[in-house]
Amino acid sequence: MSTESGIPDYRSQGGIWQKFKPVYLDEFISDENKRILYWQRKKELWQGIKNGQPGRAHLFFKELYDSGKLMGLITQNIDGLHEKSGLPKDLMVNLHGTNLEITCLRCGDITDAHELFDDLDLEHGAPLCVNCGGLLKPNTISFGQQLRGEDLDKASTLALSCDLMIAAGSTLLVQPAASYPVIANENGAVLAIITLSETPLDDVADFVFHEKLSDFLDLLYETPFF
Ligand SMILES: [Zn+2]
Structure with a gap:
C-alpha cells in the first residue's frame, strides 16, 4: 500500500525487521538504553513519515469513501497515510497504531507526534510525559504489546x-x-x-x-x- 509513497516495507526482503532487531515492550519499559535506541530509530524514520504523501492506492480508497462505498478500513500500516488522504479517523482501525501520535504509557494521554519530534533531544534521556512523568512512546503497537x-x-x-x-x-x-x-x-x-x-x-x-x-x-x- 505505502511502498509507492517511499515508506519501507517491514516484513519483506530488505524490510525494516531485517535491518533492526526490534525492541520489545518490556525492554522499552525496563531499560533506558533500549528506550533511547528505540527513539533513535523512530527519529531516523520520522522525516519519511512526516513527509510521506498518500499514493494512488490510498487515494483509491478515499475515492470509494467519497462515493459512499467505504464503511471502514482496517490496516496494519502505521504511517498515517490513509488519514493524510482525508479518510476520517473514526472510519479507520489502525490495528498496529500510528506513528503520527505519541502516547503516555502511564496516563494514556495522546499528543501529536510533530510537536515531539520537532525538538526531540535524546542527549538527556528518553522523553517523558509533561502531565505525569510517565514514559512516552509513539502510539504504535510494539513487539510484545497487546x-x-x-x-x-x-x-x-x-x-x-x-x-x-x-x-x-x-x-x-x-x-x-x-x-x-x-x-x-x-x-x-x-x-x-x-x-x-x-x-x-x-x-x-x-x-x-x-x-x-x-x-x-x-x-x-x-x-x-x-
Ligand atoms: Zn502521562
Whole structure:
C-alpha cells in the first residue's frame, strides 16, 4: 500500500525487521538504553513519515469513501497515510497504531507526534510525559504489546457487516488482520484479494488479482464501466 509513497516495507526482503532487531515492550519499559535506541530509530524514520504523501492506492480508497462505498478500513500500516488522504479517523482501525501520535504509557494521554519530534533531544534521556512523568512512546503497537481490544471489536464488526471486503496489498499471513477476510467471507460477503504474492485465502476468495496495487489500478481505471 505505502511502498509507492517511499515508506519501507517491514516484513519483506530488505524490510525494516531485517535491518533492526526490534525492541520489545518490556525492554522499552525496563531499560533506558533500549528506550533511547528505540527513539533513535523512530527519529531516523520520522522525516519519511512526516513527509510521506498518500499514493494512488490510498487515494483509491478515499475515492470509494467519497462515493459512499467505504464503511471502514482496517490496516496494519502505521504511517498515517490513509488519514493524510482525508479518510476520517473514526472510519479507520489502525490495528498496529500510528506513528503520527505519541502516547503516555502511564496516563494514556495522546499528543501529536510533530510537536515531539520537532525538538526531540535524546542527549538527556528518553522523553517523558509533561502531565505525569510517565514514559512516552509513539502510539504504535510494539513487539510484545497487546493489540487494543476496542480495535479488534471494531474490526470484527466491520467484517461481519460488510457485503464486500477488499484485501489489498497484504500477504494475509499476519494475525489477527488475516482473520477479518475469513470472517467476512464466512458471513457471506464477497471477498476480493489484490496482492502481488499468493495468499492462504486465494482458494476461498471470489476475486484474486496477483498484481501490484498500482498495476491493478491501471487496469481498473482502463475498464469502461468504472
Ligand atoms: Zn502521562
